[in-house]
Amino acid sequence: MRDTYDAAPARQAEPVSFEFRGKAGEWFGIWIVNLLLSIVTLGIYSAWAKVRTKKYFYNHTYVAGRNFDYHATGMQILIGRLIVVAAVVVFQLASSLDPIISLVLILALVVVFPWLIVRSMMFNARMSSFSNVRFNFLGGVGQAFLVFLIYPILTALTLYTTFPLLDRAVKRFSINNHRLGTAKFEMEAPIWPFYKAMLFAALWVLAVGVVAVALTGFQLANLFSLGDVEDDPVAIFTIIGLFYLMFFLAFLPAAFMYQAMTRNVVYNSTELSGGHRFHSNVTTLRLMWIAVSNAVIAAVTLGLMLPWTQVRLANYLANHTYLLPGGSLDDFVGRQVDEGMSVGEAYSDLEGIDVGLPI
Template sequence: METHEKFEFRGSAREWFGIWIVNLLLSIVTLGVYSAWAKVRSKKYFYQNTFVAGRNFDYHATGQQILIGRAIVVAALLVFALSAQFLPPLAAALLIAYVAVFPVLLVRSLRFDARNSSWSNVRFDFVGKLGQLYLLIFVYPVLSILTLYTTWPFVQRAIQRYGINNHRLGTTSFHFDSKIGPFYMAFLAAVGIVLVGVALVAGVIFGQITSTANEALFANPILLLNLFLSYLVILLAAAFASVVYQAIIRNHIFAHTKLGENKHGFVSTVKPLSLLWIAVSNLIVVLFSLGLMLPWATVRMQRYLAENSALVPNGSLDDFTGDVLTETNAIGDAYSDIEGIELELPV
């Protein structure tokens, strides 16, 4: 019988609120300078309070590393903005350079985050190659567009393979592989939910537009209200579809990811409706509290994801070894912070 070592989040909303409010106030007072240290404090809190098999994660980057990286990235973006204003040809050249260097920064970001993260005092690593990432960013999506997105599940599977298979725990490799069927099932489920939302409002709106064809749109407030509500319904359907897709894919990826030659496994039991309820209720509470309940919402989501994740050991968990990793700078990581880019293991 398989033994499941459940992930556990031991933090509390009260503790996290204290860290969060100090981070926020100091970041405002220092005009954003302290945000580099705020990021480190935030990651350390969530990593150090996440346990599996009685051992916790940790984050080892420093605020100074991240601040230097951010300063360089902000300077580069400032040069681009000034060029766009005064030297458009130079701005165009910089934009081309920006696009070309984008995968380099993303790889550096992934490597920086991995090498500054650990579990049971063993560091992670990322060894992804640039050539593969260029294909993922510039070639596969274009091919998917040319097929009217009917091949998008292949792109998603390729992204997961790249992200997971190139991560290491010490010198031990993760491995993910899967048939394409489950990715298509999740994709079609999401598309189906959106289409149902569109169908729900299409008939009503079409009928109203037909009946008021000779009347100015802005002279009919009821029609305008119904149009707004229709957009809202479609937006909610898209959000629901996204949550369902993420839950299905997360569960599937965990089930098909292995660690090391012993093939330690993983399990995710996230339920789409439960995840949707937490996401929606969190949003409502945060909005009505004017943001003050954000720490509570964050801890609530973190705890749910942890409680629905598990490691399935297949042998000893004491065999992981780590290399002495060379320092990597935070430029790629800083860029990913500014642009909101994330590509990582779905843990």
């Protein structure tokens, strides 16, 4: 992988930390103006708002004194979105015309889905740059079809016991197909840490479940025997309440736990051609604390503190992510590439699919 560069240095340079220089107050102003303009323009400005948001976070993220940038224009995003909205309306109307048509359309969407994901990742990568050099994404549609459709089905068939394999495949697909200019990213992670993370997450859910059942006098156990309480509204509300409690105390922290543990593995086993390596040392407890308290703070302030929570998370992640340069960062070179359409990007925005790099 190092053939495009002169010899990699024998010893690794000192690690340099990523740095987020954004300020909560400054970001709040941009965020609230984004929101207002998006609402009064019935969503049209949201395309420009998206660009401003990404640009703000990219521009204020530094490593070794160099920052990132985002280059898409609001108009590009808007055109993609208009195409997708038109497609959704046609899809919606067409599927109410005839049951057969609607079945055919759903099948067609399944086939087009991997293509849309690849286009989305490609657009995102080509619109992003670090130190004036653009990223690129070279993943194939066939590969995406396997990773986003076939593997998930196989994983479900094994009752999710192979989830770590799927997760690693998704991260590998995403990272190994990315380029910074001509330099290649390569992640080679063993599977055991992914299993360990899933095991800890599962244990957490189990432990919270046991404690909750003991504390609520086995009412929680009713969750699984809904049959006899259907007619009693009080019982139904209790169960809905307990369900939310389980979600916030058990499943949400477990998801953060898994994410924190795998993030370190992913960064620590990623290399960029030229001998540049990465390091991440987020701790599970700290990340869980930030994520959960962020959610609570944003909720009780009806979203007004959301910008502050975003800056707080960006700060924490940047401060615990390091680059171990294998040489000078002056030597990346980009290439003229076709920027592509933003249709895939607009589709994943609409569906809320997040397919970027695991940050």
